[in-house]
Amino acid sequence: MxxxxxxxxxxxxxxxxxxxxxxxxxxxxxxxxxxxxxxxxxxxxxxxxxxxxxxxxxxxxxEYEKIVALERRFREYVEFFQRKIGSEPTSFQKTWMKRVLSSKSFTVVAPTGVGKTTFGMITALWISKNEGKSLLVFPTIILATQVYERMVKLSDGNERILLYHSKLRKSDREKAMERIVKDEFDILLVSSQFISRSWDAVKTKKFDFIFIDDVDSVLKSSSNIDRIIILTGIPEKIVKERFEMMMKAESKEEPIHTDHGILVVSSATARPKGLKPLLFRELLGFDVGSLVVSVRNISNLIIKSKSHEKLKEILSLLRDGVLIFTPSKGELDELMKVLEDLKKDGIEISSVEKDEENLLRMFKEGKLNILCGVARYYGKLVRGLDMPERAKFALFWGVPCFEYRIDMDGANRFVLRKVLREMAKREREYANLLKLVEKERDIERVRMVVRGKI
Structure with a gap:
């Protein structure tokens, strides 16, 4: 409002x-x-x-003229999707489509069935319609073949769609490789092993759109990360230079001005390890793996009145496999005292704030019925539980929230710099304070001045 x-x-x-x-x-x-x-x-x-x-x-x-042009392209894109699939794209897919139209590379970390592969497939056909080249990389030959068959059925017959994998007959494999070398394709579908085994055949090529279905299979080899980025059109020299800077704990904020393609990596988990995956952020502006909120087959219920008696009534009905989240540690401690008498009904309940490993093991074995914790992004109950066979119900006692400091007492240099930059635009005296922050001098005096002025 x-x-x-x-x-x-x-x-x-x-x-x-x-x-x-x-x-x-x-x-x-x-x-x-x-x-x-x-x-x-x-x-x-x-x-x-x-x-x-x-x-x-x-x-x-x-700038509004660019927005209207983007909206026009988006409408055409959506209509193209509807013609091919027979239904309107989901809200997830529309968001991804707008990112592609904005020439942004990004990661899609979402559960199976959301429409990641369909999005990659239709986008490749759309790019081909607009005279661009696409590379689609899949974790297995079976999946690559299935998508290829679907794309051939959806094709207008004008797109040159090429599938290459090691299990093709020798003659077909040689013909496919010859087409790759001669650039006689618009859309190339391969398995993740192709990137390393047949690198010489594609290393000089530039793709306008690269879609990696299940990026985890590519992340197994750090060399593949370099290769994928090079295939977007970023020179190998720049990739090596940026990685060397990362090794020295240096960062370069300026964007890459090279005319490069769009990279979309898809995964249901995305758990990158090591420094190499950080090249995606340094060169293409996105991270592999992030906080994801998605819609699953779950019933969501809300009870408007926050009542201890109502909570006890609900827990007496659910009895087992319950996770309770509170907004703060204080509310968690208070709730544990209130729910203590549930043990009289044979319901074992505990907080994970202490002896976490032992309590999670007991919950998994069925010795604990209810676990309680704080609803924080890195909370013990939020991040440390992977028991779909045991966790049946999630109950939020109050609305989860993020906590931020709004005073200047504990503000670090990064926050002070941002505040002072805005204030210096209006009053020149703050420009001198900004210089002190940049040089790490008299930070405490700067805090005091800013605190008194805001």
């Missing part, structure tokens, strides 16, 4: 100050589009085009 707040750098046309209401409705600021010029409604594409033309007429049109 908008409350009249104004945000710096938020206008989608000029990048200046804009209100929360206009941001929420995807409207430019009042300087770009005065109130009497266009009514404040949520806009479809046709209305956005009309709004763009009005800004062009009054001479304020800047």
């Amino acid at each position: 908008p409350i009249g707040v104004r945000y710096s750098h938020s206008c989608i046309n000029c990048g200046d100050l804009n209100t929360d209401l206009r941001n929420m409705r995807m409207l430019p600021c009042e300087q770009c589009l005065p109130n009497d010029t266009f009514k404040l409604d949520v806009l479809d594409l046709d209305a956005k085009i009309e709004m763009m033309e009005r800004m062009r007429k009054i001479g304020t049109l800047k």
Whole structure:
């Protein structure tokens, strides 16, 4: 709900100050589009085009033209997907499609069945339609063959789709390799082993779109990480130089200006190890593996009244395989005292804040019925449990939340630098304080000054 707040750098046309209401409705600021010029409604594409033309007429049109062009391409992309699959893309797939249209590389860490492979397949056909080349890498020959067969059925017949793997007949394998060397394909499907075994055949090629289905199979070899990045069009020299900088604990914030392709890596787990996977972030701007929220086949229920008696009633019905999450350690301690009398009914309950390993083992063996913990991203109950056969119910006692400090007393150099940079734009005296922070001098005095001014 908008409350009249104004945000710096938020206008989608000029990048200046804009209100929360206009941001929420995807409207430019009042300087770009005065109130009497266009009514404040949520806009479809046709209305956005009309709004763009009005800004062009009054001479304020800047970045919004790019947004409209992106929306037009997105509508074409979605219509293409619908024609091929027969249904509209999911909200997940639409998000991924917008990233591709923005030329952004990214990782997709999502459960099986969300539509990762379908997205990669349709995107490759879309790229081919627009005269680009795609490489699709799969963990197994079986999966590569299945996707190839689906793509041939969905193809208009104009795309040159090529499958290569080691189990092809010798003559077919030689013909496929010859086509790869001569660039006689639009979409190439291979298994992850191809990247290392047949590197010489593709090392000079550049792909506009690379989709890796199950990146874990590629991450097994650190050399494959270099090769995948090189295939996007980033020179091998740059890849080696950036890795050497990482080894020296140096970082280069400037983006790679090379005209490179889009890399999308997909996984259901994504647990990268070592330094090499960090090259994805350094060179392409994304991490392999991140926090993921997804929709599964789970019933979600809410009880509006927060009552200890109601909680006891629910736990008496569920009885076993229950995980209880509280927003804070204090509420966890209080709840444990309240639920102590459940033991009289034969329900064993405990907190994982102490003796975690032993309690998790007891829960797995069925000796504990209910486990309680704090709902933190790195909480012991959040990160340390992988027992789908035992964990049947998750109960949140209150809304999970993230905690942030908003005072300057404990602010580190990074936070102080960001605050001072904004303040220095308005008052020059803060520029000198910013220099002190950059040189790591009198940090405590800087904190005191900033605390008194904010």
